[in-house]
Amino acid sequence: MVDSATHPMIRLEHVSKRYPGTAGAAVSDLSIDVDAGEIVVLVGPSGCGKTTTMRLINRLIEPSGGRIYLDGEDVTGVNADQLRRRVGYVIQQVGLFPHLTVAANIGLIPRTLGWDRKRVRARVDDMLVLVGLDPGTFRRRYPKQLSGGQQQRVGVARALAADPPVMLMDEPFGAIDPITRERLQDELLALQARIRKTIVFVTHDIQEAIKLGDRIAIFAEGGRIAQYDTPARILADPADEFVASFIGSGAAVRSLGLQSVGELPLEDVDVVDQAGAGESAARRLLVDGDGRPARWLDGAGSGGTNGAVAVVGSDASLYDALDAMLRAHDDVAVVLSTEGAIRGQLRWDAVLHRTRPTTSDPNAGDLSAGDVSGSR
Amino acid sequence: MTTTALAERESVRRDGRGGRGGWAAGLLVRPAVIAVIAGALWWYLHGQQLDDIERRSINGPVISQLLWQHVQLTAVSSLAVIVIAVPLGVLLTRHWLRRAGAPILAVANIGQAIPSIGVLVLLAVAVGIGFREAVFALVLASVLPVLRNTMVGLTQVDRSLIDAGRGMGMTRTAVLFRVELPLAVPVILAGIRIALILNVGSATLATFTNAGGLGTLINSGIAFDRMPVLITGSVLTALLALTVDWLGGLAERILRPRGL
Numbered sequence: 001m002v003d004s005a006t007h008p009m010i011r012l013e014h015v016s017k018r019y020p021g022t023a024g025a026a027v028s029d030l031s032i033d034v035d036a037g038e039i040v041v042l043v044g045p046s047g048c049g050k051t052t053t054m055r056l057i058n059r060l061i062e063p064s065g066g067r068i069y070l071d072g073e074d075v076t077g078v079n080a081d082q083l084r085r086r087v088g089y090v091i092q093q094v095g096l097f098p099h100l101t102v103a104a105n106i107g108l109i110p111r112t113l114g115w116d117r118k119r120v121r122a123r124v125d126d127m128l129v130l131v132g133l134d135p136g137t138f139r140r141r142y143p144k145q146l147s148g149g150q151q152q153r154v155g156v157a158r159a160l161a162a163d164p165p166v167m168l169m170d171e172p173f174g175a176i177d178p179i180t181r182e183r184l185q186d187e188l189l190a191l192q193a194r195i196r197k198t199i200v201f202v203t204h205d206i207q208e209a210i211k212l213g214d215r216i217a218i219f220a221e222g223g224r225i226a227q228y229d230t231p232a233r234i235l236a237d238p239a240d241e242f243v244a245s246f247i248g249s250g251a252a253v254r255s256l257g258l259q260s261v262g263e264l265p266l267e268d269v270d271v272v273d274q275a276g277a278g279e280s281a282a283r284r285l286l287v288d289g290d291g292r293p294a295r296w297l298d299g300a301g302s303g304g305t306n307g308a309v310a311v312v313g314s315d316a317s318l319y320d321a322l323d324a325m326l327r328a329h330d331d332v333a334v335v336l337s338t339e340g341a342i343r344g345q346l347r348w349d350a351v352l353h354r355t356r357p358t359t360s361d362p363n364a365g366d367l368s369a370g371d372v373s374g375s376r
Numbered sequence: 377m378t379t380t381a382l383a384e385r386e387s388v389r390r391d392g393r394g395g396r397g398g399w400a401a402g403l404l405v406r407p408a409v410i411a412v413i414a415g416a417l418w419w420y421l422h423g424q425q426l427d428d429i430e431r432r433s434i435n436g437p438v439i440s441q442l443l444w445q446h447v448q449l450t451a452v453s454s455l456a457v458i459v460i461a462v463p464l465g466v467l468l469t470r471h472w473l474r475r476a477g478a479p480i481l482a483v484a485n486i487g488q489a490i491p492s493i494g495v496l497v498l499l500a501v502a503v504g505i506g507f508r509e510a511v512f513a514l515v516l517a518s519v520l521p522v523l524r525n526t527m528v529g530l531t532q533v534d535r536s537l538i539d540a541g542r543g544m545g546m547t548r549t550a551v552l553f554r555v556e557l558p559l560a561v562p563v564i565l566a567g568i569r570i571a572l573i574l575n576v577g578s579a580t581l582a583t584f585t586n587a588g589g590l591g592t593l594i595n596s597g598i599a600f601d602r603m604p605v606l607i608t609g610s611v612l613t614a615l616l617a618l619t620v621d622w623l624g625g626l627a628e629r630i631l632r633p634r635g636l
Contacts, residue, residue, distance in 0.1 A: 058543060060539070060542060060543055081545050081546070081547050082545065083545070084542070084543060084544060084545035085544070085545035086545075087545075089540065089543035089544055091536060091539060091540055091543065093534070093536035093539075093540075094536075094540075095534075095536045095537050095539060095540025095541075095543075096540075097537060097540075097541075097554075097555055097559075098537075098559070098633075098635050098636055099558050099559060099633035099634065099635050099636060100635065101635070108544065108546070108554075109544050109545060109546075112545070112546065112550070142634065142635030143635065144635065144636075158544070159544075168543075
């Protein structure tokens with residue numbers, strides 16, 4: 001995705017991990033590059049080695065073979081504690097220290113790195129603001145006085161405190177209720193747009209992977225990467241049966257969520273600002289005083305929609321556009337620019353032709369597809 | 377950031393310390409009880425016509441000497457127990473020694489079934505009599521609760537906290553001292569409190585190894601069939617145990633990390 005670096009931020013080269021006394025390797029001969037500033041999501045069923053792979057990067061698990069590079073430097077043999085201070089780490093259980101205040105939790109590694117008190121304090125406040133928590137309110141709280149979502153925000157703030165270029169996130173939103181999870185995902189994306197870290201994110205939730213990932217690595221059993229590509233390409237063109245079954249049914253529908261309305265060519269809309277301003281056979285859009293869509297004036301032969309208008313912003317996804325059309329019982333959506341001006345209209349047909357699957361049926365449904373959706 | 381924030385800060389303080397007003401009152405009950413019992417003992421002794429034998433035991437200098445010996449026996453043995461058992465418990469829960477922990481604890485548990493007096497007498501036979509030997513026996517008899525609580529306290533620390541600490545780049549030592557031990561403090565202190573009480577009680581047996589202590593009063597009360605002497609020794613031992621336990625409770629409250 002990001003082409004600035006001559007070398008990837010993270011590179012695993014033929015890495016393997018074998019535990020004594022077990023038959024297969026947890027991870028075998030795995031190579032993967034993560035470019036600077038991108039979010040790579042490792043996703044796969046339980047026991048596929050995705051968490052192991054993540055923990056190989058900061059050497060919480062020492063590899064049995066292969067090399068690990070961080071920002072071009074071979075870190076396979078360096079001091080693991082110092083390596084980890086350059087890599088933020090967020091886990092599902094959050095792992096905030098219950099006997100330390102929020103400020104002490106966030107400031108722990110900066111203090112370990114020898115920052116002076118004033119600088120640590122300023123950094124703690126910056127980090128709290130960054131994750132959307134008021135420093136005055138939260139600085140002196142203890143973790144048990146926070147909600148699950150707030151705890152994980154502090155977890156992210158702590159991981160970012162020493163300004164590491166890389167952040168590892170192991171199912172960070174896995175134990176959080178769906179509504180909060182959705183919000184935290186949005187916040188992470190907004191945060192990432194500002195801080196541009198290199199993030200490796202582990203999840204078993206393919207939806208989460210599609211939403212967050214610039215690229216997704218789908219793991220199959222035995223620590224093998226079945227496919228490593230952008231979400232759009234994985235949904236449109238799964239590499240094999242396993243990937244197809246893992247992304248499950250509805251891949252084509254979900255790929256609609258990855259494309260915005262503004263990417264499609266729009267048709268012009270016939271706009272009038274007064275009801276009954278001349279009869280016409282064509283369908284025209286009545287706008288109110290502020291130039292916003294009010295309702296359709298149906299010409300002869302148009303479908304009966306009672307005038308309801310489906311309206312979407314140009315940055316909305318095709319998924320949102322189809323949703324708006326279904327709700328308005330119409331096959332056209334009016335597209336507004338971010339300023340609220342009418343940019344044009346989008347027809348159902350246009351979406352349909354845009355998203356026609358390019359390969360054979362990805363829904364070669366088998367049992368594991370059901371398992372995947374069941375585990376969410 | 378006005379009233380709400382202030383109210384929140386207040387609630388943080390309250391929650392952080394955990395019902396401050398309640399425990400302040402609770403802490404004052406124990407000294408009051410101790411004072412009442414001590415007063416009752418004094419009143420009882422004043423009402424007695426003490427004979428020669430009784431007066432030889434029940435007088436200021438003798439009692440304070442025996443009390444001081446008892447405190448010394450208890451304090452020195454408890455201190456030795458802490459110095460031995462806490463580091464040992466830490467060692468036995470390190471990942472490279474973890475396998476050894478369980479069998480050692482099992483053997484130690486068998487040891488605890490042996491009564492203190494047995495240990496004292498056996499030691500008197502084996503290594504001789506005196507203050508140091510008595511302390512040695514007391515340590516043997518009370519080292520286990522501290523060792524066991526240290527191990528339990530450390531192993532019950534949430535693994536994900538250790539994982540988070542290591543993953544952030546804390547060294548093993550830093551994780552031990554800044555995460556594991558602080559979180560194990562309440563359990564370890566509970567063990568130390570048990571050891572203290574055990575030692576106050578067991579130290580009454582030190583008189584059999586000629587190490588003095590309040591047991592001397594109890595022993596001579598029985599030997600010479602003098603009820604006031606026996607009662608004085610027993611009640612003073614009980615008062616000392618109550619005081620030590622109270623101090624232990626005080627330490628637990630003060631040293632318990634906030635936020636738990």
